[in-house]
Amino acid sequence: MASENVVKKLMRFFRPRSVAVIGASTKPGKVGNAVLRNLIDGGFKGKIYPVNPKAKEILGLKVYNRIKDIPGEVDHAFIAIRADTIPDIIPDLAEKNVPVAVVISSGFAEIGNHELQRKLVETARSYGIRIIGPNTYGVYCPPASLSSSFTIPYDYKGSLAVICQSGGVGMAALGYARIKRIGLSLNVGLGNMADLDHADLLEYLGEDKYTKAIALHVESIRDGRKFIRIASKVSKKKPIIVLKAGRTELGAKAAASHTAALTTIDQVVNVAFKKAGVIRAYSLEELFELGRALAMLPKPKGENVLIVTSAGGLGVLLSDACYDNNLRLMEPPEDLVSEYRKFIPPFGSFKNPMDITGSSTPDMQARAVKTAILHPEVHAIILGYWHTIITPPMEFAKSVVEAVEEARSKGVEKPIVVSLSGDLEVLKAAEYIEEKAGIPAYPFTPEKAVRALGALYEWARYAK
């Protein structure tokens, strides 16, 4: 099986025992130097083999003058030598049993050099070697502490995989991840995507135990059938979110001059994605945000969504967003209402949104959250918090974490998203909730919280 083969090859490549850097450089600032620094600083525990025809040692590592001189096998080849010299070293890589090479070097199709690119891929394939790139920033695999790239290391481990078809987008993904402290299981820059493509990576990620959700930036799909076949299978197991760039007339024109990529009529894409259970994002931020949230949220067990809010105005915005996201605001069960009536003032609202009012103390907030989580008919919860003197942001955050932990200790786990409205302190409170309870929390932006839950349901309805 060719495709099984790809998965196996990628498994070796992303969990390498050894990395060879072809084009290792003694000069700081050069790609072949930066990657060595990143491998070391990123904490990679396997063997690192710098290859350079003249040097003896770089950054304390023994240098090999020829690939042939490397002792034993190489699981991961990083290539940063002149484009036209790469096809010639493929036989040497094959001798070291390299499964996949990531080619950083530019000078291929992106400057019109299609012939060289074709030659690279054909040569590599003839030796059973697969290529990521060329013209890419590289790959990051935090579970293996592997930063095989010339930018700075990324080592915040987690369960979101991000695959990008553009360097600019890939860098944005890393920057965004760093700010939001998103744990990643993988970040791959596909560059010119001459050989391995989104579908190949998807197939691998379907098997990768570290990955819970997959975010793809797609400019072009080379083989639509293959993509849909694999996506349909993988999205039964894990949510896939796609930002399809070049989806409009203007974007497609820009894509054509960018990568000479073929773009497809967007409605066709839409239908195909839906069939394959793929969730569409319409902006870079939405791609990252949904990816982040879906890597955190458990699958819901039913359609009953309950909003619990301490601000009526927030409840209105959350409800609008529920409508936009096809979420079903349940009729609150009678026993739930009578439970709430025990501790919520009568001027609250006992519908859905359940408005526990701005006068709620931290105890009342904790009780409200617990009551909602533990009720068997409630399948998912949207919490709306309003910054007050009575319950400052961190008090609320602690209430939420306490309630969630109590429910978990009873074996109850449900999707919960939190929207926090207030002054600066809500930022820290949101971070606290995410860190301690693993629940996505959104300061200032109620619609984003609901969009995340909406995407979860869209996926869950497909995956059953």
Add this chain to the structure above:
Amino acid sequence: MASENVVKKLMRFFRPRSVAVIGASTKPGKVGNAVLRNLIDGGFKGKIYPVNPKAKEILGLKVYNRIKDIPGEVDHAFIAIRADTIPDIIPDLAEKNVPVAVVISSGFAEIGNHELQRKLVETARSYGIRIIGPNTYGVYCPPASLSSSFTIPYDYKGSLAVICQSGGVGMAALGYARIKRIGLSLNVGLGNMADLDHADLLEYLGEDKYTKAIALHVESIRDGRKFIRIASKVSKKKPIIVLKAGRTELGAKAAASHTAALTTIDQVVNVAFKKAGVIRAYSLEELFELGRALAMLPKPKGENVLIVTSAGGLGVLLSDACYDNNLRLMEPPEDLVSEYRKFIPPFGSFKNPMDITGSSTPDMQARAVKTAILHPEVHAIILGYWHTIITPPMEFAKSVVEAVEEARSKGVEKPIVVSLSGDLEVLKAAEYIEEKAGIPAYPFTPEKAVRALGALYEWARYAK
């Protein structure tokens, strides 16, 4: 003219020579104490008259036991006494020639006490006093260093006015503004909106020299005709952005139990808003983001938009967003193209997006920006930046600021938005561009940059 009257009254209220705090408190944490602290800490330069029947001094301020004891007139009354006692003090306020009072106290329509609310407004009106609230957090007027609210002061002066019909949303507005360092000309919480409403505030803001753009959070519109009449007039001068909460079936249901507000069929709202030149936002973040950007951007002089990007992938996303926002990507004029060909490598793209490639140095980036700004046929520019070693984020930021300043020194001013894609450092670079050049800059989120420009054009087409 009744409505001229409102504008004049509000002008006194928002630029007060004197503020009376009815219900001043000696106890820290109480509303009537917190507001005094905020007035002092916020740097208010006028007179502050705390009113409390028993105290002699609070926070170093002389206390007046009765309103009558205050010497001279009062321009701004802040009321935080028991709800049912407020109508009785109206005659005393009238004696001090109070034009407008902001009523913080709750206990009115929001808990079903409609009768008391009606009595408050009728009494006030019979004495020529207008009411903001009741049941609100208050008002902030940074140009007057006036923080007439019980939350913490906001003193970052600027030209965006934000009017909110919900406390939760108002607090989110302040928090968001603080994080993004958005200069405000006004922030008003309308609370129960028993008397003064969005339309009244709009009319005032049309005349307010500090306000360049207006952001409204609207749950209900009491008098649709009045709103549209005033909005049509004001939006000829200044952009108005509205987030209409309760625009969906679910949201409307929530709004009904929140404020007993009447909601209108959304398509009707849409048509009316369009006719009045009002820009619609569909999330809280969009409301704030558009408000922020439109307070910064100059009016464009024509429809020709040019994208200049150093990353092709970013160019594709920016182009998609242009399509979504009805922006016209011009055919680049021949002389512009030949100018770019002088310094951009041949593997760049000389269409629109103009792709100056990741190999661009800071000098090339500065030249590219200058060339675009100074070309007479280019009316607006979208800049796409990609984090590289050759041009790190701050170098790019300095290039942009330098180019903009040079153009300004030649009397050329055009709308420019910037999208930055890269690692953490792009955050600081974006802040630098906003701070130094007054140009909206967006890290990680290309679509937001274009959305801002799209909203500007939507408004400019209406305002001509």
